[in-house]
């Protein structure tokens with residue numbers, strides 16, 4: 447990209463020098479010779495020369511730009527067996543949040559992406575409903591998320607840190623609140639994060655499996671009765687029909703809530719994460735994100751507290 451920029455600057459500089467040089471020479475000669483020089487109107491020789499020159503230069507710039515664009519888009523449809531391209535993500539746009547699946551693991555998250563620094567991450571961009579556009583301005587170009595037509599893009603960060611992402615294609619009333627964050631970690635921190643997440647999903651799966659057993663008296667929240675009550679609300683009041691909590695792909699009508707207490711944002715950016723804000727959101731999501739798929743369940747304050755206790759226990 448930098449090479450193309452320099453080449454175009456050099457071409458423009460050359461044209462600038464030739465044109466201003468000719469003007470300066472003309473001014474200088476005009477002053478010295480006074481008399482108007484002989485004119486050559488309708489000279490086909492100079493017409494052809496001044497037309498073909500610029501056309502050839504434009505064709506040249508077009509060819510080198512097109513070549514670069516083709517290499518930028520060359521993301522293989524099959525994950526390459528390249529040590530630098532070992533991570534594969536699937537990012538799915540929903541109205542109005544992002545689902546993120548980590549290839550080769552059971553990890554599914556929402557509105558946050560964790561990647562190791564210096565590694566090429568191949569991202570498959572897809573959509574569950576309308577056209578969205580996946581965009582992390584500091585890391586990669588925009589990529590359309592089109593239902594039924596996956597696109598591929600490379601994501602690569604050279605510096606650790608948190609990068610902001612957003613949806614860059616109008617997709618409905620809450621298009622603004624379709625933000626996400628990209629956490630770029632050291633390779634060791636990324637591996638640690640990955641194993642913690644996988645262990646957490648296994649724990650959650652097992653605890654959910656237990657609750658369907660006959661011994662319902664055996665609560666998993668030994669010290670906190672709110673925890674078990676919250677779990678029962680989650681499983682019986684409809685939450686579980688839209689939200690997965692143990693790294694499963696279904697249901698994916700609403701964001702996967704696995705390890706939600708580790709997140710920094712709620713409602714794809716509409717609220718920052720805190721225990722208090724999670725409660726406010728559960729009390730009436732439509733107040734914060736009108737039109738989102740989550741209805742107001744008319745939970746009592748007590749039920750909200752119980753649900754928050756349960757959701758925050760998913761660590």
Ligand code: CUA
Pocket residue numbers: 539540542577578579613614615616617618621622624
């Ligand atoms: Cu999704 Cu705009």
